[in-house]
Every structure is written in C-alpha cells, then in structure tokens.
Amino acid sequence: MSLHTPATNRLLPLTGAVATALLLSACGSMMSSPKTMYSQDSLPDSIKVPAGHKVAMETVGVGEITYECRDKANAPGQTEWVFAGPNAALNDRSGKQVGKYYGPPATWESMDGSKITGTQLAVAPAGTGNIPYQLVKANPAMGMGAMTGVTYIQRVALKGGVAPMAACSPANKGERQIVKYQADYIFWKAA
Structure with a gap:
C-alpha cells in the first residue's frame, strides 16, 4: 500500500x-x-596602526624564511642564525593567491604588478615558536594597482618562522636553513 x-x-x-x-x-x-571588520584590539599597542587609516586588504602569507649561519655582530668568534629573507605567497581570505612577499629588501607585490617596500617601525613578541608581530611604514608604491596608497603593513596571526634549532658554529658558517611559516599581512591606507 x-x-x-x-x-x-x-x-x-x-x-x-x-x-x-x-x-x-x-x-x-x-x-x-557584511564581512567581519578587522580589529586591532587584541594586538600589542606598539604594532597598532595609528588612527586615520583603514584596512585596504587582508592577506595570508604562506611560505618560508631563509636563515644563514653568520658571524654574530660585535662578538668575534661567535656565530648565529641570521634572517636572510622571506619567500611567501599572499592569499586572500578565500585562499586565492593575490600577491607575493619576498626579499631582501622586504617587498610585497600584488598580482597586478604594483609593489611596496617599507621601514620596520616596531615588533612585539607573538608567542613561543613564532616570529614577532611587526608594524611597517610603507614606502610609496612602485606601479599602479592594489599597493598604491598603502601606508602601513601589519604582520599578525603568526605561526612558526623562528630561526632553526640546528647548530650554528664557525664550522658551518655560511650554511642556509629554510623554515616554514604563516602570517597575516594587513595592508592599510589613509582613511
């Protein structure tokens, strides 16, 4: 039935x-x-972008940092791992690549060809095993596009990237080690 x-x-x-x-x-x-508004509330004061600026773009940097075993500055006969440069894809929040980050000098480049360099203003601890939070004052953009008018870059939401645990001694001076990391790069423009 x-x-x-x-x-x-x-x-x-x-x-x-x-x-x-x-x-x-x-x-x-x-x-x-409406998309969730980015908030600086939980960040250390030293890396907060001053009032009068608004978020222009939020990216997730996924890549690696190269360190080199070099002589320690002002310490003859001692060596240490020194930051040699980054290489990361910059993805939007959906995971689509929108740019890249590389150096030296530290350069953020959009897929449209516009790019910026900058001057570090401040860093703050971001937890054990993570590179620090960072605030960078952007130099004027090269080329027209997404990076045009960017005034500040913040590095937040950090995962990894610290210097290798491997030994760095006069015996392996010049050796390079690559470390994986992830960080959000928030780009700001004048409001």
Whole structure:
C-alpha cells in the first residue's frame, strides 16, 4: 500500500523545489552578509596602526624564511642564525593567491604588478615558536594597482618562522636553513 496519492506525488517535486530555493536563499544571504571588520584590539599597542587609516586588504602569507649561519655582530668568534629573507605567497581570505612577499629588501607585490617596500617601525613578541608581530611604514608604491596608497603593513596571526634549532658554529658558517611559516599581512591606507 502506497502512502503517496496522485495529489501528494505532485507536491513532492514542488516541496523539493521550495526546499532548494530556501537553501539557495540562505546561502546567498551568508555570502552577501557584511564581512567581519578587522580589529586591532587584541594586538600589542606598539604594532597598532595609528588612527586615520583603514584596512585596504587582508592577506595570508604562506611560505618560508631563509636563515644563514653568520658571524654574530660585535662578538668575534661567535656565530648565529641570521634572517636572510622571506619567500611567501599572499592569499586572500578565500585562499586565492593575490600577491607575493619576498626579499631582501622586504617587498610585497600584488598580482597586478604594483609593489611596496617599507621601514620596520616596531615588533612585539607573538608567542613561543613564532616570529614577532611587526608594524611597517610603507614606502610609496612602485606601479599602479592594489599597493598604491598603502601606508602601513601589519604582520599578525603568526605561526612558526623562528630561526632553526640546528647548530650554528664557525664550522658551518655560511650554511642556509629554510623554515616554514604563516602570517597575516594587513595592508592599510589613509582613511
């Protein structure tokens, strides 16, 4: 005995269509909801961007930092791992690559060809095993595009990137080690 009568058989496709429309409507409203505003509230004061600036772009840098075993400055006969340069993809929040970060000098380059360098203003500890938070004052952009008008870059949400644990001694001076890291790079422009 079937529970479906001719009338209910006609309603089933309609019910499915209504459910699909409601689901798509709900998904559409989630996608069009206003994006969460970036907040500096939990950051150390030393790396906060001054008032009068707004977030222009948020990226996630995923890559590596190269360190080189070199003589320690002002300490004859001693060696240490020294930051030699970064190499990272800059992705938007959805994971699509929108630029790259490399150096020296530290350079943030958009896929549109515009790029900036900058001067470090401040760093602050970001937890054991992580490179520090950083605030950089941007130099004027080279080329027109996404980097045009950027005034500050913040490095936040850090994972890894500290100097290697391997020995650095006069015996392996000049050796290079690569360390993986991830960090959010927040680009600011004047409001």
